[in-house]
Amino acid sequence: MDRFIEIKNLVKLYFGHGFFDRNRLAVRAVDNVSLGIHRNTVFGLVGESGCGKSTLARAILYLDPPTSGEVWFDGTLLGGLSVNEIRTFRKRMQIVFQDPNSALNPKMRIEESLAEGLINRGVTAKARTARIEKLLDLVGIAPALRGRYPHEFSGGQKQRIVVARALTMEPDFLALDEPVSNLDVSIQAQIINLLLDLKQELSLTYLFISHDLNLVAYVSDQIGVMYNGKLVELASADEMMANPCHPYTMKLFSSVPGKQAIDGPTANGNIGAVREKLPSRPSDCCLYADQCSIADRGCRHAQPDLHEIRKEHYVACFKI
Numbered sequence: 001m002d003r004f005i006e007i008k009n010l011v012k013l014y015f016g017h018g019f020f021d022r023n024r025l026a027v028r029a030v031d032n033v034s035l036g037i038h039r040n041t042v043f044g045l046v047g048e049s050g051c052g053k054s055t056l057a058r059a060i061l062y063l064d065p066p067t068s069g070e071v072w073f074d075g076t077l078l079g080g081l082s083v084n085e086i087r088t089f090r091k092r093m094q095i096v097f098q099d100p101n102s103a104l105n106p107k108m109r110i111e112e113s114l115a116e117g118l119i120n121r122g123v124t125a126k127a128r129t130a131r132i133e134k135l136l137d138l139v140g141i142a143p144a145l146r147g148r149y150p151h152e153f154s155g156g157q158k159q160r161i162v163v164a165r166a167l168t169m170e171p172d173f174l175a176l177d178e179p180v181s182n183l184d185v186s187i188q189a190q191i192i193n194l195l196l197d198l199k200q201e202l203s204l205t206y207l208f209i210s211h212d213l214n215l216v217a218y219v220s221d222q223i224g225v226m227y228n229g230k231l232v233e234l235a236s237a238d239e240m241m242a243n244p245c246h247p248y249t250m251k252l253f254s255s256v257p258g259k260q261a262i263d264g265p266t267a268n269g270n271i272g273a274v275r276e277k278l279p280s281r282p283s284d285c286c287l288y289a290d291q292c293s294i295a296d297r298g299c300r301h302a303q304p305d306l307h308e309i310r311k312e313h314y315v316a317c318f319k320i
Contacts, residue, residue, distance in 0.1 A: 003039075005036065005060070005071070005207075007036070007060060009069040010032070012028070012030040013026040014026060030059060031228075040203055040205055042219050042220045044208045045223075051227055053177075054177050057177055057207060061093050062086050074172070091170070094166035094169055096162055096166050097162070106149065114168055117165070139167075175206075176208045179191060179195070192215070225240075225249045230287060232288070233245060235312065236312060245313070247317070285303065295319075299319070304318050
């Protein structure tokens, strides 16, 4: 398959800025992540809150450039582009954020929010109106409502509008950062079906970020599991659901209501309930060693790298 996006050894560090923070060690929000996303597929990224999923997405889009590593987009090395070239190139890659209330300016009419990018691209007023009406209709919003303000729409409608705004640039790639987590379950299904329909109709490639394992499995072709900034397991969706291997992945599976418990650490509730006290920075040992039921002395002397245990199924664990 054609690898549309290739991420190689991506690292994102955050340094302290204040007088008391500047001498602290940097926080590794994303730690040496490598993965590939095939064209016209959905790559699902799952993990508990704070594990670095959103930071990775922003680094891929160069909204918050990586500290080191490479991001290749359709054969182009993004790190080799100038600021102006990145700005021009970014129309091909857009992001849909978790909270539509924060994403939309409450003082701007919907048509004004959707028109901003088109104005920057030099699209004429007549063409802008036609494009906005077409996109609103595509996402299930009546074009006649384009003159309204965000507060006049429901949460699900606002998320549809945010999706339409991302599509104004005619992108090839969308990063979907928890796009339905703030919505009611019934509305979530509508938005997910909309996103899958748009993917087929517009030949889009998605990075789908969520803490909902069932949802990620439903929409994704490939799944990556993140823990404390590192990718600990990577496989196709079918393979991941049938044969989860990393102890942390098994814990996530065991925490999902309705899933049969898997041998290994267990928890109750959902992924949000399995959050533990994470190490503040990488050490010389496996980051999951203190919580792992199969860790031994060797796990505390080095960090495991992803290795292939079966065809296109990778796990970062010394014991597997």
